[in-house]
Amino acid sequence: MTRQEIEREVKTIFQREFEIENPGMDDDLRETYEFDSIDAIELLLAIEVFLGYEITQEEKKQAINIRTINQICDYIEKIAQTRKLSPVVK
């Protein structure tokens, strides 16, 4: 799974779940799109589905300061590396 594929999937999630079209990679999601803590929880659920496995509660807490699409992609890459698995696209 390449970085580009992760970015494409995250943008798909944003379009499907949050009706946010083509967000800038470094846009502040809260300020630009009113993306809030409730959305963040929904995003983590969507990322779990994308990865095909569960994210631990500790890992979820690490997501609390994420503000941009780039940071979300970093987060997914880091978790995938920790598991030494590639995300599974469904």
Added chain:
Amino acid sequence: MERRVVITGSSAITPIGHGKDQIVESLLKGTSGVKPLREDEFLGRYIHSRVYGTVDYPVDYDFKRNHRKTMGPVAYYACQVAKEVLEQTGLTDDFITSGRLGVAFGSIHGSPTVQRNIYRTFFEAKEKSAYQGIGAVDYLKSMVHTTAVNITKMFGITGRVISSGTACTTSSQSIGYGYESVKFGMQDAMLCGGADEYDTITVAVFDNLLACSTAFNSEPHRTPRPFDKLRDGLVVGEGAGAVMLEEYEFAKKRGAKILGEVIGFACNNNGGDLILPNLKGITNTLKLGVENAKINAQDVDLISAHATATKMGDIIETQAISDVFGDSPYVVGLKSYTGHTMAACGAIETIISLYMMQDGFIAPTLNLEEVDERCTMIKHVQKILQQPVNIAAIQNFAFGGVNTILLIRKFS
């Protein structure tokens, strides 16, 4: 400090129409909003009562995703009528967000549609992954105060929140407690109302208690039949109603259009049985309301009775009205048009009373063809009357033994 409280906006989504024009047209034409019960994937097919007060027309919602995400169907209803009321009043954003505007709004149990999905996920769960079926926002969509707080969120309202969930007195309490909040100076305005969504669980509950109408399943528009000899129970319905209450001087100063005045409210409890209507408790409520409004009982021109069309409920209410008001006020059972819209009924019936007051007519109780001999001591309305109404009383009674009366006056 006691301040005058006026109504400066109203809106309703009901089985007989959305907004004043449609609702008044239905009243004048005698159109019922009771339709066949819809099939559902749960227990609907086993319910004996096959009728429902149904909103079967599209409502044109225009809510942003950021608001929609915490809203179940009941909150859509609530936010739509709240939006229409706020637009009518012309209140400024500065005031709406000032903390001097509060919200009193409720539903009987949040969103049953969302709750069903939560329970389905829970009970069908075979694997841990099913856990993901319960969303982060499901509680916000389904909780009992979901209507009130989705309204505060959508419009940035920062005043007090009152969210009664007292079944059929939910929105009469909303208006009553909103009235008291403004009257006694805690808020300068209150957005008040109630809503309930289409829900067969509520029908099943009343059906099990033998309280639902079953004899007119093939002719839904002929039921409910308040005070009629052939009445056989209530018909559950859906809808929403909202009013804006404002302190009179504040409304006058800003040039608001004043639709009417709330002059009294009373609420008490029977202190006993949670289901059976109680003559003493209801009679006391009506007396307390008249006292609270500082009027004589004979001053009341119109009574919107709770009148669910159950056998005993209508008889007890008739006796209480007769004891307190005699036979001078006209009495109408508006649920004959809408069915029993549960948490919304107090607000919807207040709004319809307001419409009749504004337009100088009284709609008849639909399906009242032959008055039950035990309900004859009051002045029923069986045809449209062109009749000025100065003071109207709106009566509602709930499971749990809660009774309310609201009194409104034509503004001049």
